[in-house]
Amino acid sequence: MRKILVVGAGQSGLQLALGLLSNGYEVTLMSNRTADEIRTGRVMSTQCMFHTALQHERDLQLNFWESQAPRIEGLGVSVAAPGSFDPGPSQRAIDWVGRLDGYAQSVDQRVKMAGWMETFAQRGGQLVIHGAAVSDLDYFSRAYDLVLVSAGKGELVSMFGRDAARSPYSEPQRALAVSYVHGLGPRPEHPEFDAVRCNLVPGVGELFVMPTLTTSGRADILFWEGVPGGPLDAFAGVKDPNEHLALTLDLMKTFTPWEHDRATKAELTDAGGVLAGRYAPTVRNPIGRLPGGGLVLGVADVVVANDPITGQGSNSASKCAAAYLASILEHGDREFDETFMQATFDRYWETARHVTKWTNAMLSPPPEHVLNLIGAAGQLQPAADRFANGFDNPADFENFFYEPEKTNAYLASLTGA
Structure with a gap:
């Protein structure tokens, strides 16, 4: 049985840990707070999860609040x-x-993370309540087949270098x-x-x-x-x-x-x-190198942190967990080496790059053709619907949002002009 350590009990860390557990892996989850401390603490986020992300939760039978949360x-x-x-x-x-x-749907992460953490323990996962430092991971990397870091704040993030080519902003926007x-x-x-x-x-x-x-x-x-x-x-x-x-x-x-x-x-x-x-939107290199030579793989916000202006944080976390789970399952009993880690991130980046491009675009004043598109959606319901559904599938914005020619052609197709 392969042993995997997940550090951080947010949307991605818990979803991935529970997914691995249900597929027969021996999983340890490290959290710096107990379920009760999370439930009674301060809100951690805003979140509105769209269809694709919700379906990833349903696939793992983790949609415990679906009948209670507003549709x-x-x-x-x-x-x-x-x-x-x-x-x-x-x-x-x-x-x-x-x-x-x-x-x-939106479920306060205090409710969801506390509930999922209790479920993880009930299903046989090993839950460790302890903050993790780089020195801890140096030790753990020798005891586990794979270490995943999904704690998006604090010392651990510093192990993952900023990818300047994919991070146009150095300051919070x-x-x-x-x-x-x-x-x-x-x-x-x-x-x-x-x-x-x-x-x-x-x-x-x-x-x-x-x-x-x-x-x-x-x-x-x-x-x-x-x-x-x-x-x-x-x-x-x-x-x-x-x-x-x-x-x-x-x-x-x-x-x-x-x-x-x-x-x-x-x-x-x-x-x-x-x-x-506030925080600066940042894409980081996905592989962290430990002082003792071990490697750890960054997850979700650790490696791709976008501004919440497009409401993608928890959606991206869910999609990252689903992509990583698939990569780990497909890898079988081979070593989780640097090549595996990079390929696993690259698979997620195919989705995440669309989120990053769209979010960074929305942080800037909109160009004229985007203003025209948003204005036209008031008279053209199909345009309003397509824009709304882009929050679930940001890749679609490539087809009608960024380039004036594509925007104009799309609007013309709706009006018959």
Whole structure:
């Protein structure tokens, strides 16, 4: 029986560990927190998982909360009108919602990771509650056939060098601020189904609103992405959770009043329901070299960390875990050497490169043809639907998003022009 160590108990680490366990591997999982500490701690992320990522969970019988989590059937885009914060529709230059082919869902990672960690132990995995340093991995690399590092923060990440050719940004491109709330009302235009709402405020930043399942049931996530140094970059010194929410709502009232209108009764789900921070989007080399000569393979955010502006983090983590699982199973009893590690990452990069390209594009002011596409989606429902489904399959943006000629040809095909 082959012995594999997974360091880090997030979406990718747990999904991969549980997948390996179900295929007969002897798996040890290292986490720096217990399931109870995760469940009662602070929120770790925003997450909206689309059909492909959800299916990876279903394939491993890990979709424990599917019947409880809100079904997200659409994805809406609103663009604030320049300098217009008057009441009424004139606040928005663009406003539409695309329908998803397969529904999306969001489960607070405190709920999911705690539940999956308990499941891992129940299914016979070895769970070790201990933070891991590079010196620990040096020892463990000799005791295990393969060591996978899926802890996306801290000392371990420094083992994986930045891939400058694939990392155009060296600084954070957005200041991030998250609030989990109860009491948010429905969007009046489409009260009959749940949708993620992407509100774009040109030159200022973005507000994302998404339904979720949290420790206290159904909730919504309010997520500001602010251009650094701008009016949304205001959360750095805020320590009190209620002050964090009040600031979030004040900024909504100023920049996205149509969303603020349904947030007048919003209150935090719990004292741990806020998060703020920033990081530079980075692609890293996938193989870490230990002082004693051993090799470890980076997973998901460790090797490809994109800005959350396109909502791809947990989706990419799920897809990475699925790709790595397939590569490990196909490798059989051969040695997990450097060639294997590079090939395993390259297989995942075939998916991840589309996410990175699209996310980095969305961090820049949109060119004219993209503005035309987003505007046209308000009159052309197929364009709205295709854009929405790109969140599940970002590779499709190659066909109609990046190049003016392809965008114009696609829009012409819809209008018969």
